[in-house]
Amino acid sequence: MASDTQRILARAAREVIPGQIVNLGIGLPTRLFHYLPDEMEVLVHSENGVLGCRPRRDGEAPDHDMIDSGGAYITTRPGASVFDSATSFAMIRRSRVDLTFMGAFEVDADGNLANWKIPGKFSPGIGGAMELAQKVRRLVVLCSHNDKHGNPKILARCRLPLTASGCVSRIITDKAVMDVTPAGLAVVDIAEGLDPADLRAATEAPLLIDESRMGRF
Amino acid sequence: MASDTQRILARAAREVIPGQIVNLGIGLPTRLFHYLPDEMEVLVHSENGVLGCRPRRDGEAPDHDMIDSGGAYITTRPGASVFDSATSFAMIRRSRVDLTFMGAFEVDADGNLANWKIPGKFSPGIGGAMELAQKVRRLVVLCSHNDKHGNPKILARCRLPLTASGCVSRIITDKAVMDVTPAGLAVVDIAEGLDPADLRAATEAPLLIDESRMGRF
Amino acid sequence: MTLLTEKVRDIEAAVAAIPEGATIMVGGFGSPGTPFALLDALLESGQGGLTLIKNDANEPGIGIGRLIEAGRVKRLITSHLGLNRTAIEAMNAGRLEVIFHPQGLLAEKIRCAGAGHGGFLTDIGQGTEIAEGRREIELDGRPWGIEPALHADVALVHAERADRYGNLIYRATASNFNPLMAMAAEQVIAQAYRLDAPGELPIDAIHTPCAFVSQVVQVDRATSEQGVRPHGL
């Protein structure tokens, strides 16, 4: 049976359209790499300066000059290019990246995202997250629905310092797929075996649920 | 016997130190090209995006993608590079060009230069002249001492719109070599056969002349 | 953005989508790097009231010179018209509005749009006519002029090689404004002498990554070298 993260990743892979330029955030989103088939014409952008990343195949020797922004050794697929950090972020700020997947500490009903700092506890710097969150055309958050203590991560309003406001289009968790809409978070899909009441109980943000249109994943 | 322009150019060539990066302005300065021996390790910068220009040799076919900023077909010498217009002007604004030679409509005792516009008569735009004049480490003006009507071009104060103020280090004309100093224009060399009184008569700017130290060219 | 898989166009279709009155960046410094084939197709296509942004006006009878002569250009934002007397005549006769910028500032205003900034702070031209009317700001005790980013609806660029995703390689001094414009406009149409499959361009040699390019058109070297004129040295 698929684990929670496998279910999130498999569902997330369905967001990617052939021909797109996609950025994968550090952590869970990076693992989406393995869900994009080699023959799919998608270029994965990594903000350290490469477009067209591909995971290293088993037994392929690492190229010490070829990493992604998480520090993992990668290779490239046909159509790839490498460039400096200014060009890489010009691409981001000019919204030439179609889609990005990011993790979250908190995400809220207005599409606000907090994923870089927990004051007093965790503040290693923001890296490229702010520019990605603010400027990529479509941002899909991938995260566990609740933190390890069971507290909701899908909030009515973020409490942590924001990465960017109103930047999130869709949220994919182990429990649901939710769209940020002007009316609030609308549930698109709900996890197999979960009922809407359980989902509401695990979520701080109010949810718009139309059971007749809702899918399962 | 050497023409006036040949004398200017031969004298100007003595300004260039091996190992320098040099820009040659359009017109008379461009012809300095032919006075820099091939074995001299000097890189000529042209603001359209090339460092290390060399004149085409007789019979060498033109490369249609290889011109200097005046539009002439060129080739390159060992150590040359090509780059975009932003990099080319970053090099200029950051004073990474050691020396530039420029023509002048007017130049004055304070080292002000006017060489881009004659209001109502000539205003084809400024091109790269302003940035070169303002930022290159050393600017040497090459021009005729007087205009075609015999009027002085070396003025007490420029009347035409300035290219840049206080930018000129040295002026080389058919009549004299003059340095811009805090005290005014100091004559370094005077043309063979010319006496100081004639030079003063042909010049609007006051001249500092020390005959004991003055050279001939 | 256009999907990677849908960028290859024929030249007529590519220029037909440019609207009347568009603001268009055009690559090239003199002839090298000028997208002559795209410009000729644009002339053919008929759009007028254009604002062009190009380093220079090419020469009479070629490149944007032809568009100016045909009365299609309302405004030209440039650094120098030295090689095009017909453009100077059109300017002097009031048929062509011309805005001049120092060449490096023109390049940076374009680069600034391409980087997604609003403007930059410069000390170029202070105390000259160029700085008249330019807004100033003080920073670290020094005055700086504010140069706003220069935007365009479309960029027409010329490359030596492209692949069908839109990766571009320029050659020698045909680079000039092309890589800057290829990042700066909303739609970027590139012409290239050679159009390859993805993976055929050496990855370290690509100057403009495909993410910035909307459409790619293959052109014959012959149709785009009409601009070559002899200039003495």
Next chain:
Amino acid sequence: MTLLTEKVRDIEAAVAAIPEGATIMVGGFGSPGTPFALLDALLESGQGGLTLIKNDANEPGIGIGRLIEAGRVKRLITSHLGLNRTAIEAMNAGRLEVIFHPQGLLAEKIRCAGAGHGGFLTDIGQGTEIAEGRREIELDGRPWGIEPALHADVALVHAERADRYGNLIYRATASNFNPLMAMAAEQVIAQAYRLDAPGELPIDAIHTPCAFVSQVVQVDRATSEQGVRPHGL
């Protein structure tokens, strides 16, 4: 500037000229592009009170991590310390002042110095903690934050190949901040695995023209690949 003919140095001489308390840009994103050999020589050379500008802090025990651990670094201007817990500890203990910028703004602040501008106008981070205290200006009816250029006395960069004039070629993702820093600092010291005679680098392949580079040092691949660590995917 250094004459073209006088740029080749041995590594000790190159770093010995860096003053105590200097502000130093250091290339690299993680290990690739980090000038490890120059950093080790700098540690050996003994200068302290340094301000470093680097995307990240490398990892414990390598690169600028070693300089931080040796107490040589007063201030670090960076975007992320995620891979270096000893740097985070030094920051939390108050032994290291850290200034964070979003990565793309850090790149642009460096690029801005390299272009000779005073600053640029950005909309990144508006409404977040990053923009607190940042000066704002209105342009074309929109608010923009002013990001000043970031200057340095010295840049230490890593290239794959160089020639003795200082032309540089970077490789793959070892490029990152190197070309930006190579334009931005007053003195630019480049290490390269291979040092050629002028004319041996293909002219279209040169990433940093020699005009920006002050000194070139040849280093062994072995001495500068200590930083390579396995990271999972």
